[in-house]
Amino acid sequence: MSVSVKTYQLVESEPHPLVAQALNADLWERCRIENPVPVHFVPLPRWGGTCLDIKDTKEGEIQIADDLLSNLKREEGRANSLMLVYLHEFSHRLTPGHDHDAAFFAVNTLLLLRAGCNNYGRPLIHTMDLYDLHEWEDTPNCQIGEALHEMEGVENEKT
Numbered sequence: 001m002s003v004s005v006k007t008y009q010l011v012e013s014e015p016h017p018l019v020a021q022a023l024n025a026d027l028w029e030r031c032r033i034e035n036p037v038p039v040h041f042v043p044l045p046r047w048g049g050t051c052l053d054i055k056d057t058k059e060g061e062i063q064i065a066d067d068l069l070s071n072l073k074r075e076e077g078r079a080n081s082l083m084l085v086y087l088h089e090f091s092h093r094l095t096p097g098h099d100h101d102a103a104f105f106a107v108n109t110l111l112l113l114r115a116g117c118n119n120y121g122r123p124l125i126h127t128m129d130l131y132d133l134h135e136w137e138d139t140p141n142c143q144i145g146e147a148l149h150e151m152e153g154v155e156n157e158k159t
C-alpha cells in the first residue's frame with residue numbers, strides 16, 4: 001500500500017483582481033507606505049492573517065487567509081477586509097517584539113487614520129476593537145476606533 005502525502009507549494013502570481021482593488025498604489029500613497037511587504041495567501045483555518053517573525057520569512061512577507069479571496073462574500077466587503085488585515089499585519093511587521101499592545105495599537109491606528117475610508121465610505125478606524133488591544137473573542141465588540149475618531153473630531157474642533 002502506498003500512501004501519498006498532500007503537498008502545497010506557493011508560487012508567485014499576478015495579483016488577484018481583488019488584491020489589485022484593495023492593495024494598490026492609492027493605498028500605499030494614502031498610508032505613506034514606501035515599501036509594502038509581499039503577501040502569501042495561505043489556507044489559514046481561523047485567522048485573517050499572520051505576521052511571522054522576520055527571521056522566519058523570505059522577504060518580510062505577511063500571510064493572509066486565502067479565504068479572503070473566496071467568491072462567497074461580496075466583493076466590496078472582501079476588498080475592505082483585505083485592506084484591514086493587510087494593515088493589521090503590516091503594523092505587526094513595523095513593531096517587532098510587540099503583540100497587541102500600545103505600540104502596536106498606535107501604529108495600526110495611524111495607518112488606519114491615514115487610509116481614510118473603506119469602500120462603503122466608512123472610516124477604517126471604526127473597525128478597531130478590543131482585539132487590537134490584546135483582548136480576544138470573549139470580549140464584546142467594543143468600538144474603540146469609533147471612540148478614537150470622535151475624540152479626534154473634538155480635538156480638531158478645538159484647534
Ligand SMILES: [Zn+2]
Pocket residue numbers: 088092100
Ligand atoms: Zn494581530
